[in-house]
Amino acid sequence: MTKRLVPTLLVSALLASGCSFIPQLERPAAPVAASYPAANAASTSKAAADIPWQNFFADARLQQLITLALDNNRDLRVAVLNIEQARAQYQIQRAAQFPELGVAAQGSRAASTDGSGYVNTYMVGLSMPSWEIDFWGRIRSLKEQSLAQYLATEEGRKSTQISLVAAVANAWLGLQADEELRAISQRTLQTREESVRLAKLRFDAGASSELDFQQARSLTENARATLAQQTRQRDLDINALTLLVGQQVPAELLASLQGKRLADLPALADVPEGLPSDLLLRRPDIRQAEQSMVAANASIGAARALFFPNVSLTAAAGFANTELSDLFKSGSTTFSIAPSIYLPIFTAGRNQANLEVAETSKKIAAAQYEKAIQTAFREVSDALVSRESLVEQLRAQQAQLEAESSRLNLSNLRYTNGVASYLDLLDAQRSLFTLEQAVVQVRLAQLQNQVLLYKALGGGWTETTQTAAAPAAAAPAQ
Structure with missing residues (x-):
């Protein structure tokens, strides 16, 4: 009879623990246009x-x-470690659903009931510490919360990778732009240094005024200052790229940028924008916010369960005797099972406060989920708006650059033939230098916007054929 009692009680407890107070989760409608x-x-x-x-x-x-x-x-390494931590936390919470078994031994000495002296008692055997029977689904709710948090952490890693890929690409494009801008400044500086030399000769010969000479000097020093600024920016961008890569950038890669232009880089693939509803499935940060909402919803079930009786079970089976030498002899076997129930009556409002915290946390998670959708919608919309306008801006500035190049040639001819003043020539040089830099900067903005659109649409992360399985089917920790 006794041998059948424990399995019967355990099976009955497991079958009875089917109740759950987790509310039905209703995901908010996407607060964006169609x-x-x-x-x-x-x-x-x-x-x-x-x-x-x-x-x-x-x-x-x-x-x-x-x-x-x-x-x-x-940063990506920390994101991966966060997944491992969340997985272990889930295993800890899942293990609470199962009874814990171990070997226990104890000895005690107490006064005998008849007052004749003291009696020693020794016991050894299997022991099951207090095990909460999850009638109301509290432990199961906490397990669901931990699972959702694990899944949110996994989505967080994907989001981190997407951001990292885009950041490295933008830093690389920025470095190429730095090199192109420096090449323009170096070429302009050499040209202006020659202009200063000629202006000095003309001034010394009395063929021009000191004003022409000083204006030429001013433009030359402006080009020198610009070159110094661009050199500093290139070095800062190399440091930023080094941090992103996590090690020193190979010297051969940096050397390969010299003499190249942004226009020489291989074209980026074109991507369609799709529909806003696609973002709900393809953006890891939105899925991360959704899992956080699921976790907050599950915590409500755990908080509600605290209002109901807590049922626990303690059991032990083994050998007990007053003599240590007779501990394992026939007749020394013993068995005990002790179910207990606790019903909270007065908790000074603690359980109610726990429930209010859980419900408020769910509302916060829902708002953060909606904000993630709105942020994604804005990022895609901004990239789409910029895609069209940057193409037109680049086309217009390239046409303006061609016009300024022709203007410089004509101004140089007019000045050489004495038709125009030196001021007209210097103005044409200054305008051309500014436009050459502007064209590079607009082309950089256009390429980086393509990267931003790719990132905003969830590009940069592709599921592999062998994905890490969720820990739901893992065996309980020993």
Whole structure:
């Protein structure tokens, strides 16, 4: 009879623990428009989130840098470790659903009941410490909360990778722009130094005024200052890229930037914008916010369960005897089982406060989920708006640059023939220098906007064929 009692009680307890107070989660409707303000016609091209970064960035040098960053970046490494921590926390919470078994031994000495002296008692055997039978689903709610937190952490790692890939790409493009701007400034400085030399000769010969000479000097020093500023910016950008990569950037990659222009880089792949509803499935940061909302909803179930009786079970089976030498002899076997129940009556409002905290946390998580959707919608919309305007701006500035180049040539001819003043020539030089830099900066903005759109649409993370399985089916920790 006794041998059948324990399994029967355990099975009955497990079957009875089927109640759950987790409320039905109703996800808020997406608080954004059904389409983007600057969306193009529907495209059948592959979605950005389905384009691996190796295919989006065709530059082999950039691919090498991104690979180094994925291997060495410390922020990404912390994100991976956070997943391991969340997985272990889930296993801890899941283990609470199962009874804990162990070997226990104890000895005691107490006065005998008849007052004749003291009696020793020795016991050894299997012991099950107090095990909470999860009638109301409190432990199961906490397990669901931990699982959602684990999944949110996994989505957080994907979001970190997407941001890292985009940051490395933008830093690389910025470095190429730095080199192109420095090349323009160096070429302009050499030209202006020659102009100063000629202006000095003309001034010494009395063919021109000192005003022409000083204006030439001013423009030369302006180009020198600009070059120094751009050199400093390049070095700062190298430091930023080094931090992203997590190690020193290979010298051969930095050397390969010299003599190149942004226009010489391999083109980035074009991506369709899709619909705002796609972001709910493809953006890891939105899925992370959603899992955080699921976790907060599960905590309500655990808080509600605290209002109901707590049922626990303690059991032990083994050997007991007053003589240590007779402990394992026949007749020394013993068994005990002690169910207990606790019903909270007065907790000074603690349980109610716990429930209010859980419900408020759910509302906060829901608001953060909606904010994540709105942020994603804005990022995509901004990138789409900029995509069209930057193309037009670059086209216009390139046409203006061609006009300024012709103007400089004509001003030089007019000045040489004595038709125009030296001031007209210097103004044409200054305008051309400014426009050459502006064209580089607009082209950089256009390329970085393409990277931003790829990132905003969830590109930079592609599921592998062998994904890490969720820990739901893992065995309980020993």
